[in-house]
Amino acid sequence: MIAFLNGKIRFVASNWIILGVNGVGYKVFVSPKLIENKKLELENLAQLYIYEHIREDADDFYGLESPEELMMFEMLVSVSGVGPKMAMNILSIYDKNKISQIIINSDVSSLTVVSGVGKKLAMKMILDLKSKLDSGAISNFDDFDNSSEDLFSALEALGYKKYEVSPLVSKIPEELLTVEQKVKWILKQKK
Numbered sequence: 001m002i003a004f005l006n007g008k009i010r011f012v013a014s015n016w017i018i019l020g021v022n023g024v025g026y027k028v029f030v031s032p033k034l035i036e037n038k039k040l041e042l043e044n045l046a047q048l049y050i051y052e053h054i055r056e057d058a059d060d061f062y063g064l065e066s067p068e069e070l071m072m073f074e075m076l077v078s079v080s081g082v083g084p085k086m087a088m089n090i091l092s093i094y095d096k097n098k099i100s101q102i103i104i105n106s107d108v109s110s111l112t113v114v115s116g117v118g119k120k121l122a123m124k125m126i127l128d129l130k131s132k133l134d135s136g137a138i139s140n141f142d143d144f145d146n147s148s149e150d151l152f153s154a155l156e157a158l159g160y161k162k163y164e165v166s167p168l169v170s171k172i173p174e175e176l177l178t179v180e181q182k183v184k185w186i187l188k189q190k191k
Contacts, residue, residue: 006047006083009040015088017063019046029084031092042065044071051077053084079128081121090114103129104166109119119170133162150179155186165190 007021015032017040019023028048028112033112034040048063049070064070076087076099079149093114102110103126111122118143131175155165176182 001052002050004047005047005051005063009042009044009046012040012042017046019048026061028061029088030063031088033092034065051084060084064091071097072099075129075132076125080127080172081124086114086116089116100133101166103133104162106130153184155177
């Protein structure tokens with residue numbers, strides 16, 4: 001299975017490219033966001049992490065910018081009803097960190113913004129993925145700074161799950177600087 005391609009871009013379409021690697025051209029589906037941000041231009045070198053989707057009638061490659069983005073893509077397609085094209089659509093609208101926040105916060109309305117994602121599928125995605133995110137299935141997301149990680153560790157020691165307190169962390173007043181002050185503030189909100 002191919003997991004990474006490094007080569008020169010030979011053709012650019014709206015949602016795919018042809019990547020030349022050692023004399024072989026690979027058609028790789030990519031996020032239109034990558035193309036719009038001018039990260040993938042003709043004749044430039046590109047390095048993409050690959051999700052290979054093999055079906056009876058096709059062998060498709062989906063290119064992602066980082067290993068963490070690839071891990072999020074794989075989590076999304078693990079949900080029944082979410083195929084690689086829909087996962088790519090989701091990643092075209094939201095980055096991996098925002099998707100994590102949406103899942104953790106059970107934000108159904110943000111997921112239904114994506115074409116093809118209805119309320120029922122959005123709820124299924126949240127249900128299926130929340131436990132994976134809570135268990136640390138993707139621990140490399142740079143969603144929060146180190147002080148927030150210290151805060152989460154302190155709250156977990158008090159018996160709270162990350163998904164229970166994540167919505168409150170973003171609302172902590174800026175004047176609270178220490179982990180202790182932040183923990184006290186969150187504990188007051190949870191009462």
